[in-house]
Amino acid sequence: MLTDFITIEQSPKNYLSSEFQETKEEKEVVFLVDKQKVEQAVRLYLEGIGEDVNREGLLDTPSRIARMCEEIYGGLDQDPGVYLEKQFTVDSNEMVIEKDITFYSTCEHHLLPFFGKAHIAYIPNEKVTGLSKLARAVEVYARRPQIQEKMTVQIADALEKYLNPKGVMVMLEAEHTCMTMRGIKKPGTKTVTSVTRGEFKGNYELQKMFLQMVKD
Numbered sequence: 692m693l694t695d696f697i698t699i700e701q702s703p704k705n706y707l708s709s710e711f712q713e714t715k716e717e718k719e720v721v722f723l724v725d726k727q728k729v730e731q732a733v734r735l736y737l738e739g740i741g742e743d744v745n746r747e748g749l750l751d752t753p754s755r756i757a758r759m760c761e762e763i764y765g766g767l768d769q770d771p772g773v774y775l776e777k778q779f780t781v782d783s784n785e786m787v788i789e790k791d792i793t794f795y796s797t798c799e800h801h802l803l804p805f806f807g808k809a810h811i812a813y814i815p816n817e818k819v820t821g822l823s824k825l826a827r828a829v830e831v832y833a834r835r836p837q838i839q840e841k842m843t844v845q846i847a848d849a850l851e852k853y854l855n856p857k858g859v860m861v862m863l864e865a866e867h868t869c870m871t872m873r874g875i876k877k878p879g880t881k882t883v884t885s886v887t888r889g890e891f892k893g894n895y896e897l898q899k900m901f902l903q904m905v906k907d
């Protein structure tokens with residue numbers, strides 16, 4: 692049974708070996724949307740709700756939204772492997788936890804934001820990735836039209852695929868504005884989803900330790 696945890700705050704300085712593997716070049720990629728189509732759609736949408744698309748305040752809204760789409764849906768053409776394949780060799784295979792990774796996503800049913808925190812734990816198999824790369828993987832899946840369950844599974848799948856760890860647990864906690872500002876209107880409601888893989892699967896002791904670390 693594992694009893695030691697390595698969190699971002701607690702990582703000993705000599706934890707990582709000097710060996711560094713850079714497998715792919717990491718670049719900020721600009722996602723290109725069909726701006727003309729988005730702009731047409733926004734104009735129609737505004738007309739549909741009875742707005743005057745030519746009034747001053749709305750004149751630039753279609754192009755503004757098209758630019759915004761490149762940002763908030765930028766994960767659509769990204770693969771987290773670009774980030775997660777940057778790995779370091781480690782001497783110990785103790786659990787790594789990165790918690791409270793803030794994310795903003797868009798619910799695919801209403802195209803309204805849902806946002807919250809992602810918590811990730813994995814038990815390395817001689818390799819770890821850079822700490823920031825875990826947060827980057829979360830971003831790749833947050834910046835698309837999403838549902839929370841799918842996003843949780845996708846993050847766990849990516850960690851399994853690229854790190855080949857002994858175990859993975861991913862937990863997301865989020866507020867869905869489609870449930871708070873409209874519809875059932877229940878502000879403060881949080882949705883919690885989790886996925887366990889490998890040594891975490893069915894190991895309630897290990898899961899409890901992860902949950903405890905997330906809470907502290």
Ligand SMILES: Nc1nc2c(ncn2[C@@H]2O[C@H](COP(=O)(O)OP(=O)(O)OP(=O)(O)O)[C@@H](O)[C@H]2O)c(=O)[nH]1
Nearest residue numbers: 798799800801837838839840867869870873874875
């Ligand atoms: N499981 C899941 N449901 C989601 C997520 N985001 C939004 N939803 C739900 O998707 C459902 C869509 O239900 P519909 O009945 O088709 O749409 P609706 O009439 O707008 O539903 P209400 O929100 O109940 O008014 C709603 O219950 C939402 O709360 C998510 O990430 N996961």
Ligand SMILES: [Zn+2]
Nearest residue numbers: 798800801869
């Ligand atoms: Zn929704």
